[in-house]
Amino acid sequence: MSGDGADRRIFARIYTNRQHLDGQRVHTPAQETTRDHAPARPALQTARRQPRAGGPHAARRTRRRRRRPGAGATRARRHRAGAPSVRARGRAHAVSLVLRLVLVWLALAWSGSAAASGSEVLLEFRDDAVLAELRLPLRDLALALGRPLPASPLPVRGRLHAELARYLGAHIDPVSADGRHWWVELADMRVAVDADPQVLVAHAVLVPPAGASPRSFVLGYDAIARELPGHPTRLAIRSDWHGGVLASHPATIALLDAPRGRVAVDRGRDGAWRGWLAACRLGVRHAADGGRYLLLLLVLAVPAAVRSPSLLARIGTAFALGQTLALLAGAPGWFRVPADILHALAAGALVLAAVHAVRPVFAGRETWYATGCGLLYGLAAAGTVGALDLDGWQLAAAILAFAAGCALAQAALLAATLAVAVAAGLLVRRRTAWLPAKR
Template sequence: MRRALITALVVTAAFLCGASPASAHPMPHSVVLLDVHETSVTAHLQLPAGDLELARQGEPISAYLAAHIRPVTTDGRAWTVTIGDLTVGRAEQTSTGPYQEVVAAATLTPPPGGDIRHFIFSYDVIVHQVVTHTVLVSVRQDWAAGRVEPDAVQVGTIAIDNRTMTVPALDVNLAHGSTWSGVVAMVKLGGGHILAGTDHLLFLLILLLPAPLLAAGGRWRGPAGTRAAAGRIGRTTLAFTAGHSVALALSALTHLDIPAWPVEAFIAASILIGALHAVRPIFPGREAVVAGIFGLGHGMAFSFTLAEMQLSTGRLALSLFGFNLGIELVQLALVALVLPALVVVARTRIGPGFRIAGATVTGVAASGWLVARLGYPNPVAAAADGVGAHTTPLLLVLTATTLTALIWMLAGLRTRSVRRCASSGVASG
């Protein structure tokens, strides 16, 4: 008996030791991302394929998901669940290796009178069979709460209760939402989009670079008057605003399905043309017209951001207003920031060198973007994108340039004033 017991213990220990590497290997968890709309919630499911196969036991995936996703109102009334398209791909989580993942979308619609912002999320996909499985539930988009950025905020975790061996439902309470929160968030998103979109920023700046100059004989000559330069800069900025505002509204409200790459390539080409114009005048005096035309392409690019949100018509109209307002506020601030520098530098000996250097750097970046957006990745485009991820240094450079230009201008005015006083003193003497 003793020998048999010892043998059994040794076999058990050997089995456990041999199984420990596999059992200790972390298993991937599921992810549920909620997009909260005006009348429904879209749940984006990211499910480990292996665990899903084990849990559904041959049942069709759509039917299985519909049976195990059961949101209800706080008073117990069932929501309607509609399963959308399914795709399979590769995924990798921090604590696991690569694995196959099933991605699905479920539309959750409350009954009449149901609160879209507070519901009980009864969900046990995979968890009811794989007791070690965990589901992370996060809100990715919630316009009424001012959440329009892509970063998700976790609202809870779903896992089996080891004491009762049941899967408790998750109480999803998104608190109060308002139209004001949504509009303010869109203003911030628009402002952030123009700052993060280095290509949009460079296009505007490169068109403004030669604005304080007069063209003659196919070259940029002397500086224009301050009033003429300010007027040209103002018209160019307003035309660009009008162009992208019209395109943004049309493409967003009519739900135009435009491929992204031709629009992005068009934007890169517009920056390259602007850089060439800054070196040699291609369309002198017509910068506003060109800015308006090219602004149409930039507006289509902006519309991709709004299209991803799947907003209702009313919220989309308010979002267009807020998004555009954010863009314009940042553009006006940037124009006010660079206007003094452009006017002053154009009147100095370093003006031509400053213009050529700025146009060259911009042209190189635009060429890299154009090639990359036509399907040929390259280090120039990657470097330009890297700079775009850090707009603070660019803003600091613009600020320093403007301050230097203002100091230079004030010093020049003071010198001329002293000379005039000295001349008046000599004349009176």
């Protein structure tokens, strides 16, 4: 019995191995006793070639082979119909976008050139009159007059001046609110050959009748537009101290043409404080844009901020005093220095200040040096104030307001420098607090 049991266990083990190699085939013990064991090796090879059903990659292969219904037919129809591919459609869209941008740019350029070819009337308000600068394209003016005009940079004089004065006087008609006409006088005329296109620049003085305000009137103007319908004219305020408008930033108020050649101008009377604020803002912007002189002041301020805040305050005050004195002398045109000389002097002063910051050169005389640097900056900025076309007390107020604006910007720079110096000192003291004190 023991021998029969051992044989049965061996036979059961052989049966199990054959069942695994043959797949899911089931064999009885009687069949195994009569089966030849020779083809066992080919059966093993066959079993290795056939993957088991339901393997780990079967579902993935099924999903890959699955196609959307009609996808192949749709692609075939597109190919037969010659439909553009995705890349071709992208190129067409890019080309269309570029063409649209080019068309927009051409339209803007054309509109800008059309606006530049029009006329301009720039008004400057004074206490008892209004000054007007007329800028008329020379080509359009010649068409309106029916005769050629010389493109000479020399002032227009003689018979041509008289003819142009009669023409412009007949097309300028300022009227007060009560219906009274103003007196118009045409002054000097010249051709600006450096402008594109060339323009005739004429200056006129508009004087109101007795008792009428020079700040409220109705302006009638149709020069060139009467003969050439559609010719535009830009009406702008170039200088109005009481209205807070300076010559550096003219304010457009209307666009005149032939059918609508009259416009009401009412500037009111807000007070001189608006002009003072406008000049102060101009000074702040000018000081912020003066990189060379701000750098010069900064190089002077850094060593002073490290030494003592009082020295920094004296340097800032001396710089502001020097620039104010230079503005008072240079803005009215009493004293001018060429810009090239000023730039060279400023560069030399900057180099000397940088050397002094490393190794003291003029120790104890920093305030006098800052005063000289302020004089250089004031002479360089005098042309900006002089270009405002102000006179009398308005020019004096503009100079002081401009200097105050520059001083405010420079004070902000000095305050920032002092704050950085104090913060750096506190940081160094905190980092070195653990060191033993010197005896």
